[in-house]
Amino acid sequence: MNIVVCVKIAPDPEDLEIGSDGSVSTAHAEWSIGGFDLPALEAGVRLAEIHGGKVIALSAGPSSINQSKIKKDILSRGADELVLVVDETLQDASTAETARVLAAAIHKMEDVQLAFFGEGSADLYFQQTGAQVGERLGWLCLNAVQDVRFIEHGMLEIQRTLDVEMQVLDVPLPAALSVTSDICEPRLASMRAILQASRKPVIEWSLADIGIENLAASVEILAVQAPPRTSRKGVVLGGSVEEAVRSLLNNLKKEGVL
Numbered sequence: 001m002n003i004v005v006c007v008k009i010a011p012d013p014e015d016l017e018i019g020s021d022g023s024v025s026t027a028h029a030e031w032s033i034g035g036f037d038l039p040a041l042e043a044g045v046r047l048a049e050i051h052g053g054k055v056i057a058l059s060a061g062p063s064s065i066n067q068s069k070i071k072k073d074i075l076s077r078g079a080d081e082l083v084l085v086v087d088e089t090l091q092d093a094s095t096a097e098t099a100r101v102l103a104a105a106i107h108k109m110e111d112v113q114l115a116f117f118g119e120g121s122a123d124l125y126f127q128q129t130g131a132q133v134g135e136r137l138g139w140l141c142l143n144a145v146q147d148v149r150f151i152e153h154g155m156l157e158i159q160r161t162l163d164v165e166m167q168v169l170d171v172p173l174p175a176a177l178s179v180t181s182d183i184c185e186p187r188l189a190s191m192r193a194i195l196q197a198s199r200k201p202v203i204e205w206s207l208a209d210i211g212i213e214n215l216a217a218s219v220e221i222l223a224v225q226a227p228p229r230t231s232r233k234g235v236v237l238g239g240s241v242e243e244a245v246r247s248l249l250n251n252l253k254k255e256g257v258l
Contacts, residue, residue, distance in 0.1 A: 001173075002054045004115040005044040006102050006133070007037040007074065009065040010123040022225040031064050033074055034122025038186035040179050043148060044116045045078030045187075051150050056109065060085040060093075060101045066204065075197035076189035082202045083109075085210060094219040095124075099132030104210040106137060113174040114156075119143070119181060127178070134176030142171065143178040 011029035018024060033041075041057065048055045057079035059065055066086055074082055085105050090097070106112055115137075117130030127143065134141025147159040151170065160167040161180060171177075189197075207215060235251060237244040252258045 002112045003044045005041045008034045008121040018226045024224045036118035040116040040118045042186045054080045057082045062091040072197045075200045076193045095128040096218045103133045103136035115176045117178040130178035139174040141176040145177045145179045
């Protein structure tokens with residue numbers, strides 16, 4: 001059985017440029033795999049190391065994702081193969097379009113019954129893609145997964161973190177699981193793994209290759225604006241606790257917060 005791990009390759013938030021008018025530019029940002037997806041990749045690799053099978057990393061996006069540095073980074077972290085679905089219409093794709101593309105790509109692959117996702121994407125963090133992919137495939141889908149292990153053929157035991165409790169479930173395959181960032185610590189690639197990554201297969205598909213002729217946008221992005229910058233008030237509240245609380249409340253009322 002093969003395991004697919006879906007990863008989002010996006011501009012590094014640290015490289016965003018904010019204009020004087022609040023506009024956000026990614027023109028000079030370096031693209032990389034999202035930090036929320038690294039634990040998902042590690043979880044898939046660990047399962048395959050114990051139980052066998054191949055780990056296929058899967059990503060969809062514009063041509064900016066097809067960079068040798070990014071591909072080597074993903075493959076050096078344990079994935080056996082990388083599949084990229086590349087099309088410029090995926091530049092600003094919503095979770096609905098992204099899920100449609102990922103589900104079609106997974107459907108095209110052979111012997112895949114388990115897909116991992118990070119808890120959210122590095123750019124928008126909508127936390128919806130994993131569930132939408134599972135729904136499109138007709139698979140059982142769960143989020144907030146903190147631990148996963150095989151207990152018998154075709155069956156997983158997972159732990160989910162809820163508000164006030166830990167939920168343990170027996171989950172039949174196929175399944176789409178969105179994992180939390182603390183499911184495991186992502187490995188640092190060794191020099192040997194980095195060298196081996198250059199010899200691992202990278203497959204590039206177009207939308208037509210996965211049976212999608214038209215990917216109509218369901219959401220239109222009118223603008224992306226950074227919140228206005230405001231300076232700190234720098235108010236220091238002195239006196240007793242009671243006096244400080246009264247001063248705080250008075251200041252909040254003056255500012256229109258209360």
